[in-house]
Amino acid sequence: MRYWLFKSEPSVWGWNDQVAKGETGEEWDGVRNYQARNFMREMSVGDLGFFYHSQKEKAVVGIVEVCREAHADSTTDDARWECVGIKAIKPLKTHITLDDIKADPRLAEMILVKNSRLSVQPVTAEEWQIICTLGGIA
DNA sequence: GCCAACGTTGGC
């Protein structure tokens, strides 16, 4: 079991959109970055991820689960790009903002802080636990 | 809305 973080602009695709998809989940398509794609290839069904709102809110808002492994991204003919399927599991009771993360020295090494532009990234088990605790769902 | 950081593209 591994942990991940998925970033999205809520104005394009937000947590509420994800929740609306229910058990069916949604293709995490449109990723055009090799690092992000490579992480998606490492994902397994059942892996968990944080759903992060970029731009205005800048906060982890919920938990998702990988429900389909990496496969061709249907939004492009370019065979290089792949996507996974994810479904919403539950929201955080307390949203954990980027400021909260930066304020906690245990989270200072997160990719979210170090490389803010990477849209799909791994999260360590320790970071996962800390954020779940702070988020009120541990 | 601006700008810095980063990744990708394409000419050489």
Added chain:
DNA sequence: GCCAACGTTGGC
């Protein structure tokens, strides 16, 4: 294979 130019992202 290098590097300059360009486009995009996301924090501020």
